[in-house]
Amino acid sequence: MDALNLPPFEYKITKSGANNLIFDIIRRKYVVLTPEEWVRQHVVHYLINSLAYPKSLLSLERGADYNKLQKRSDLCVYNTTGKPHLLVECKAAHIPITQEVVKQVSIYNQTLQAPYLVITNGLQHYCWQVDFETRQFLPLQEIPACNFG
Numbered sequence: 001m002d003a004l005n006l007p008p009f010e011y012k013i014t015k016s017g018a019n020n021l022i023f024d025i026i027r028r029k030y031v032v033l034t035p036e037e038w039v040r041q042h043v044v045h046y047l048i049n050s051l052a053y054p055k056s057l058l059s060l061e062r063g064a065d066y067n068k069l070q071k072r073s074d075l076c077v078y079n080t081t082g083k084p085h086l087l088v089e090c091k092a093a094h095i096p097i098t099q100e101v102v103k104q105v106s107i108y109n110q111t112l113q114a115p116y117l118v119i120t121n122g123l124q125h126y127c128w129q130v131d132f133e134t135r136q137f138l139p140l141q142e143i144p145a146c147n148f149g
Helices: 034-050 099-112
Strands: 013-016 018-026 029-032 057-066 069-078 083-090 116-120 125-131 138-142
Touching: 018 034, 034 057, 034 069, 034 083, 034 116, 069 099, 083 099, 099 116
Parallel strands: 083 116
Antiparallel strands: 013 018, 018 029, 057 069, 069 083, 116 125, 125 138
16 A cells, blocks of 8 residues: 555554455444555544544544435544534545545535535645635645544
C-alpha cells in the first residue's frame, strides 16, 4: 500500500482467498483492503489518535437519502447530541481531488448538514467549514480537533 500524508498507525492485516483484509476498529471486523480503505483507515486513526475524536462518535459508510437517491458517506463524525459534525470523503491515493469530488461530498452534506467537510486521497487533504445561511465554504488550514466529549 502507498505511504500517505497521515500519521502511521498499528494495523492488523490478514488474508482471505485472494483478498488482503484490514481490521476496522469502528466496524469491529476485517474489511477488504482496497486503496480507498487504506486511506479511510488512516483517517479514522488520525481522527481518534491525533484529534481526540471519540471512536464511538464515528460512523463509516452510512447511507443517506438525497433526492430519492441513496448516497453513502465514507466517514461521518457525530457530536454528542447525535448530529453530524464532520463529513469525510476518502479517495484512493492515485485518485486526484477534483471539482467533481467536491460536488459529491457537497451533495451528501445537503442531507447531513455537517458544519465541517473533509476530502482526502491520503496525500492531499482539503477541509472547509460550511456556512449554511450564506451557502459558503470557508477553507480551513487543518481538520478541527474534537471540542466535545
